[in-house]
Amino acid sequence: MNASTDLDALTDFFDRYGAALTSGDLPAIASCYALPGLVVADTYSFSFNSPAAVALSFVGAAPDYQDRELVAAHARIEDVRPMSALLTMVAVEWEFLDSRGHAVPGERYSYLLRTTGEGPVICTVVRTA
Template sequence: MTTRDEIESFLDEYQAALSAFDAERSAALWGTPGTILSDGFVGTLSSHAEMAQGLAQSYPFYQALGLARVGHTLLEHIDLTPLIARVRVRWHFYDGDGNLLTDGDYEYLLRRDDERLHTYVAVAIDETEKLTQLAAAKGIDMPAG
């Protein structure tokens, strides 16, 4: 079973990698294959190299929005099996002055492999709507796809 402290530690590492725009470090937190699912997109990546490349492709957009730091709030955590947990997280996106740009909720399926948690499935709950609103407010075009 997973503890809240263990999940918080995993999320702290993930937010640090996201804040640093470090695709390799973020990808290392994923198991493979890894699936990202939203209302407008489904993608499964079978290697850490593919995951890192996919993550890195979104960085110019986030940087154009002024993203400088990511924080999180763990909203829910349920152990589904001794090795698999479902977590709901609200990510907070801040600019360089520490102002909140927007937030967004995700659900993740985490699995313990080699004594570490890894993400296998990420479901974007409201990311598209919130990023679309932020991009419009800043006069930035949303990337295609």
């Protein structure tokens, strides 16, 4: 097994993750994370050690997407860097589609992914500029 740098596999992973985010599918979101996991931003950091903790950290995301009428998310992969035999750093800009079919700019994140037998999982998320 090697670090996932295959763009098709990474695109499939982020498509699944984006669909889970916009639909509020908390178990599917949690299944995209390695445990323990870490989220880092300019003013906060938090970690989680269970699928329930991952799900709890995303409870507010689905209503936010619904309030903004965002119905789909697409991860535009900007950079892929193998970090070790099983770790890959992936820079992503999220693009959203609203209920009227308009593109809505998103945010940028870097994801440290670990390759497992089931595919990539997120170890660390860093919100970037």
